Amino acid sequence: MENQEYQCSLSSVIGLVKNNLFKITTQRLVLKRPDKTFNKSVFASLVGDWDIAKWLSDVPFPYTEKHAEKFIKRSSPDDLRFSVFYDEILVGGVGVSFEEHNQLDLGYWIAKDYWGNGFATEASEGLIDYVKNETEFKAITACYVKGNNASAKVLKKLGFIEIGECEEYFLSRKETVSCVDLILNLD
Numbered sequence: 693m694e695n696q697e698y699q700c701s702l703s704s705v706i707g708l709v710k711n712n713l714f715k716i717t718t719q720r721l722v723l724k725r726p727d728k729t730f731n732k733s734v735f736a737s738l739v740g741d742w743d744i745a746k747w748l749s750d751v752p753f754p755y756t757e758k759h760a761e762k763f764i765k766r767s768s769p770d771d772l773r774f775s776v777f778y779d780e781i782l783v784g785g786v787g788v789s790f791e792e793h794n795q796l797d798l799g800y801w802i803a804k805d806y807w808g809n810g811f812a813t814e815a816s817e818g819l820i821d822y823v824k825n826e827t828e829f830k831a832i833t834a835c836y837v838k839g840n841n842a843s844a845k846v847l848k849k850l851g852f853i854e855i856g857e858c859e860e861y862f863l864s865r866k867e868t869v870s871c872v873d874l875i876l877n878l879d
């Protein structure tokens with residue numbers, strides 16, 4: 693019953709967010725759902741950079757425009773995925789996907805030219821605030837590959853705490869790697 697309540701809650705939010713006019717605005721960034729106006733070739737070249745793809749579990753490598761097209765079409769009702777814009781320029785992506793045990797799992801990437809400006813932290817904060825204020829989810833999980841120190845830092849700044857370790861298959865690397873599991877309580 694509790695599960696159903698959570699799922700209902702997420703569905704109603706997704707209903708809202710599916711409207712392409714929906715935006716989350718932070719101090720410097722705008723988070724928008726990718727739509728058909730989206731520049732697939734720019735997206736593919738940014739995510740397809742090995743320094744980004746290697747840290748993301750669900751990104752094939754090499755990453756092509758076809759993959760970008762699929763990503764845009766694959767608007768799962770269980771995901772809240774956004775593109776991140778700074779000054780109307782695509783600078784990254786942030787999202788939460790619905791996982792087992794009624795958990796939302798946070799993921800993000802920022803284009804290399806924009807690293808170190810606090811964008812991953814700010815975009816994630818915008819999405820987390822949205823989940824906190826508009827849904828009944830009580831926690832968000834996250835996971836990073838051991839050695840991804842920049843991501844570890846972002847998650848720490850967001851208030852996530854380590855809860856364990858896991859092994860996860862990475863499409864980009866075509867292998868299973870050791871990861872650190874974290875959780876952020878929203879209460």
Ligand SMILES: CC(C)(COP(=O)(O)OP(=O)(O)OC[C@H]1O[C@@H](n2cnc3c(N)ncnc32)[C@H](O)[C@@H]1OP(=O)(O)O)[C@@H](O)C(=O)NCCC(=O)NCCS
Pocket residue numbers: 743744745747748799800801802803806807808809810811812813814835836837840841842843845846
């Ligand atoms: C991880 C990533 C999203 C960070 O984006 P960002 O916009 O640069 O992040 P922020 O600026 O908000 O914060 C990064 C923090 O990590 C620190 N940092 C960066 N590289 C680091 C490194 N190699 N070791 C330790 N800390 C590092 C920065 O100094 C900053 O901390 P500070 O604010 O205390 O100075 C970006 O590097 C990226 O896209 N990486 C590839 C994809 C990825 O790893 N996604 C996450 C998967 S779990």
